[in-house]
Amino acid sequence: MNPRYTSRRWEYLPDFAQEQLPRYTSYPPANRFSPSVGHGAARAALTSLPANATLSLYVHIPYCKKLCWYCGCNTSVPTLKDPLDSYVTALKAEIAQIARLAPGTASVTRLHFGGGSPDILTPRHIREIMATLRGHFAFSSLAEIAAELDPRGLTPATIDAYAAAGLNRASMGVQVLDRGVQQAINRVQSREEIESSMRGLRSAGIESINMDLMYGLPGQTMGHVIETALFASQHDVDRIAVFGYAHVPWMKKHQKGIRTQDLPDSETRFRQSEAAAQSLESAGYLPIGFDHFAAPGDSLATADMQGRLRRNFQGYTDDDATALIGFGASAISSLPNLIYQNASDTSAYREAIAERRSPVVRGITLTEQDRRIGAVIEQVLCNFEAVIPGDILACSRARLAPALQSGLADLRGSHLTVTSRGRPYIRNIAACFDPSHASQAGKHSLAI
Numbered sequence: 001m002n003p004r005y006t007s008r009r010w011e012y013l014p015d016f017a018q019e020q021l022p023r024y025t026s027y028p029p030a031n032r033f034s035p036s037v038g039h040g041a042a043r044a045a046l047t048s049l050p051a052n053a054t055l056s057l058y059v060h061i062p063y064c065k066k067l068c069w070y071c072g073c074n075t076s077v078p079t080l081k082d083p084l085d086s087y088v089t090a091l092k093a094e095i096a097q098i099a100r101l102a103p104g105t106a107s108v109t110r111l112h113f114g115g116g117s118p119d120i121l122t123p124r125h126i127r128e129i130m131a132t133l134r135g136h137f138a139f140s141s142l143a144e145i146a147a148e149l150d151p152r153g154l155t156p157a158t159i160d161a162y163a164a165a166g167l168n169r170a171s172m173g174v175q176v177l178d179r180g181v182q183q184a185i186n187r188v189q190s191r192e193e194i195e196s197s198m199r200g201l202r203s204a205g206i207e208s209i210n211m212d213l214m215y216g217l218p219g220q221t222m223g224h225v226i227e228t229a230l231f232a233s234q235h236d237v238d239r240i241a242v243f244g245y246a247h248v249p250w251m252k253k254h255q256k257g258i259r260t261q262d263l264p265d266s267e268t269r270f271r272q273s274e275a276a277a278q279s280l281e282s283a284g285y286l287p288i289g290f291d292h293f294a295a296p297g298d299s300l301a302t303a304d305m306q307g308r309l310r311r312n313f314q315g316y317t318d319d320d321a322t323a324l325i326g327f328g329a330s331a332i333s334s335l336p337n338l339i340y341q342n343a344s345d346t347s348a349y350r351e352a353i354a355e356r357r358s359p360v361v362r363g364i365t366l367t368e369q370d371r372r373i374g375a376v377i378e379q380v381l382c383n384f385e386a387v388i389p390g391d392i393l394a395c396s397r398a399r400l401a402p403a404l405q406s407g408l409a410d411l412r413g414s415h416l417t418v419t420s421r422g423r424p425y426i427r428n429i430a431a432c433f434d435p436s437h438a439s440q441a442g443k444h445s446l447a448i
């Protein structure tokens with residue numbers, strides 16, 4: 001039986017469900033980045049990209065009009081001391097700075113505006129950033145251009161500016177429809193706002209729409225999760241991501257607005273995740289990895305069927321570019337042998353650019369072993385199976401034993417398969433191959 005499908009009731013296993021684990025949007029995960037790897041390494045990696053490299057570009061907009069209390073992103077509300085205009089000026093300068101290092105013959109196959117809320121940009125900002133990107137990089141005519149958009153801030157002028165920029169995929173934050181839960185997370189938005197944003201996007205020719213939903217929010221019930229999942233599935237969106245709220249107020253100060261006692265317990269979270277999966281699969285969506293669902297025919301579903309699914313900093317993707325280059329405060333870049341990150345603080349980022357310095361502050365040079373372990377983790381998370389090289393299996397056996405004994409995975413020789421019982425615990429199984437995961441308690445979100 002294909003373990004991806006929710007064909008039977010999931011079993012709640014507290015020892016696994018309550019484990020704190022990385023999401024492995026990269027391997028090694030970001031908490032292993034070091035300040036000793038900086039702009040020198042970034043410069044060398046960019047200049048040694050092959051002439052025929054394909055590039056995936058990411059532009060981080062670290063601003064929102066208002067903060068949602070559940071937010072785990074690097075974002076803030078723009079102020080007089082921290083204005084959006086000067087951030088956009090710095091972004092344009094960084095794009096030019098990096099373009100001088102990357103091969104001029106490289107082709108851009110992806111561009112993603114993330115945040116924060118990229119809809120906070122004015123039409124002029126959007127035009128200027130796109131003109132700078134297109135002026136410095138060669139875009140493939142088939143490039144996917146995507147943006148994360150907040151239905152609350154989306155005006156017809158913003159939609160038109162993104163459409164003119166070539167946007168062909170929009171990701172909308174929906175999270176939950178219930179007004180009481182929305183108030184508890186400081187993000188009130190009506191169904192009408194969401195529907196009118198979708199109509200606006202579609203009439204501007206932006207046909208591919210994703211929605212992000214959440215479970216595990218304060219006061220959220222199973223009924224709220226199912227109501228929102230049904231709403232998403234009834235609006236003919238291409239992809240739906242379902243994320244569990246990660247309550248880490250010691251790392252994200254604004255999460256202090258959420259009272260711990262209002263949060264669903266671990267088993268309720270687990271059942272909410274299951275209910276979302278059941279609702280979306282019953283509506284015809286195909287499960288992709290552990291938190292995505294795609295309409296049949298969507299390129300992510302096709303990539304999954306063809307074994308081309310990958311993970312990057314945005315989660316599951318069919319992006320196969322040679323290098324991911326991030327622009328903006330906190331943006332992460334991933335090159336064949338190096339991952340590096342810009343300063344998260346917007347003032348530090350702006351100052352570095354204004355002084356013609358690199359904003360890179362930390363990173364990690366990948367060893368051959370990092371790449372091999374990363375490939376195993378990615379295969380488990382994407383394909384629910386992997387062939388494990390002998391040395392990696394030998395080092396992981398003790399960590400893997402509880403999952404094997406509990407019937408979450410099956411190991412025949414070197415071939416590991418996640419069972420249907422193990423599907424909800426796929427992050428636990430993947431983490432068994434990460435030699436440093438046992439020492440990371442308290443730094444990550446719950447497995448489910």
Ligand code: SF4
Nearest residue numbers: 064067068071073116
């Ligand atoms: S709109 Fe998105 S990025 Fe901004 S605070 Fe809310 S969740 Fe965070």
